[in-house]
Amino acid sequence: MDILGSDWLNLTVRWIHITVGIAWIGSSFLFNWMDSHLRPPETARKGVAGELWMVHGGGFYQLEKYMVAPDRLPPTLHWFKWEAYTTWISGMCLLALVYFLGASTYLLKPDSVLSPAEGVAIAMIALAVGWIVYDTLCRLLEGKSDLVLAALVSLWMLFAAWGFSQIFSGRAAFIMVGAMIGTIMAGNVFLVIIPNQKLSVASLLAGEEPDPAQGRRGKQRSLHNNYLTLPVLFTMISNHYPVAFSGASNWLVLAAIAAVGVFVRHFFNLKNKGRLHLWMLPTAAAAMIALAFLSSPRPPAPPAGLAAGSAEAAPVVPFDRVARIIDQRCVACHSADPTWEGIDMAPKGMAFDTAEQIASHARAIHSLSVATDAMPLGNVTGMTPEERAILGAWIEAGAEIE
Template identity: 50%
Template sequence: MIDLAMEWLNLVLRWMHLIFGIAWIGSSFFFVWLDNSLRKGINQQQGVLGQAWLIHGGGFYFTEKYSVAPPQLPAELHWFKYEAYFTWLSGFFLMGALYYVSADLYLIDAKVLPLGRWEAIGFSLVSLVLGWIAYDLLCRSPLGNNDAALAIVGFVLLVAAAWGYTQIFSARAAYLHVGALIGTIMAANVAMNIIPNQRKAVAEMLAGQVPDPSYGKQAKQRSLHNNYLTLPVLFAMISNHYPVTYGHPYGWAILAVVMIIGGLVRHFFNLKNQGRGTRYEFLGIAFALTVGLVFFTHWDPRRATLAEGVTIEDVQRVVAARCTVCHAAKPTFDGITEAPKGVMLESPAQIRRFASLINQQAVRTETMPPGNATEMTDEERQILAAWIAAGAPIK
């Protein structure tokens, strides 16, 4: 009963995380687009930075942005914050329900670092807090006045964090934690900088004062950071479905390239919306990096001498000992109520049917079993590799 309840909790949290994430990303993309699309108007009022006309859903819209603030505070002011808060909260609880509750299966890999459950959870929580503190201090330092230099240093630190996570957690959890770190930075930007600065501006207007322009400048910088971080964090969210990336021995480098690609794609649209030319060179670079990434992920330096004379009976012994505790009609592994993704490996025909999946997950990337929970040996992986290389015969 508890296992069933946890499965439903996982589903509900994942669905909520997706819903809130779409709302947050949508508003982020829209407002950055709006900022980039503002143009000087013919009869523009004093203090207005720019104007934009829009058409959508059968109607016309007219928007203006003030350089600092309007002369008078409007009666109704719409705030955009809860999308960010609920996205982070649902994501954090989802990570807890999956990676903390089942830490031995998804979070810890004894071959990487033999941690206890609470040690691993502690590393996870502390890293998110320290990551935000490091980023915030970086933005508040003199480096924060140079956007290009700040972006480069921030990227290097993110790559260092990605590498560090691969030295602590399972490969799958490492990718997830990079996404969690980026998501924490983005949500904290809203909660700790953007909204507080906007509240200060509103408070000064209510007091009859002209708001300090630095409030808007700081908030705009953090908002733009969130915009560029969106595509990398989306990739980290879905990466658990693609072990060819996180399961690669240089998975952290693959993630670094993905972050560059995401940043270039976002930069292309931002510049295009500013009217600074089509800037297709950025899309070209992103495409070239993507092609290179595809070829790189197919190269794996872990090569072993294949076992000889392997039969289906040898393969069945390995699968029965290491895989069918989960991949069976009635799994026996604690916390698993049904075969993951419907993959069952109890007969020669079933094993052959999923041979390519076994090759990808248990041989090439070694991401199965998760965290090597059933302690599959290198020799056993060689047996699977040799059988698959021979055409996966079952007679």
């Protein structure tokens, strides 16, 4: 498939993934909000655990929740499942399009000893194992301590993040953690929540009393999905931020951001129940600020052999030396006429054909190739640490081209 067709396919699948993901997460947030705002009904009714009045779009809504199930099945029953299924399916398609078909560039580290096929096989097996371990922990600890279960699941996800960071590129490691979380969330819907709801429906149709344990089990998995939404959303956008995934301890950065996401979600869940803890949001903000300082990459050491001015001045780097590095390591893709196979246009419109173009993109070059090693992608052109330092010194000195 040519690059134009590939880009349009990528765009279409990504658009679908975002659209259905919004629908899934939105319904998850709404149902958890409604659960938290249920109040005892004004008039006691058999089986009704609570009711909720809402106003929206110029009309009033009355919601009732049954502790187990109503006495009879209503003629129309709405199921919420396809949002989850289509989000997972489109996400897996996107994972395959970008990271599996482009495994040598996007999935594996530049110095990986694995073949692309081996890397893809490991990724697929890891997603299956991720669900199996999570589901096993939930079943073993069913009806026991939710805190112990949360701690064990968190440790398992931390181990997975570390493992992915050892095998895959930093960018792919973050996406793989997100894919594992998404698989767990979709598995909860497909293998636990919906089957238990169907058992309750079958019991009603047979004139039997549904088993309350089925509802409790589904509710627990639904709550898990609620807490996992913000971490999985972060992984979806993480590929745009090399500052997060390009460091040696990127798995710890991911774990810290995920923990902040769970913490923020917990604030809103408590708030929905009328328990307002205002200190939680400033604490989350402070944690992100601290993480930004702690994880910020150190500037590269000044390149050897360059003249230096005053003690405060950055080393003087001749532009022709910068131009040679850019030409050798970057211009194959970042040009009006790229020569790299499969690249028909400069990525993100950044062309480095002239001195003025290079200078105008100095900030992006620093962010992607100096402060981090996100570019060249997979370091396919072999940019060295010394060359990154030279670029950094030139940019910090003012990115002069004269």
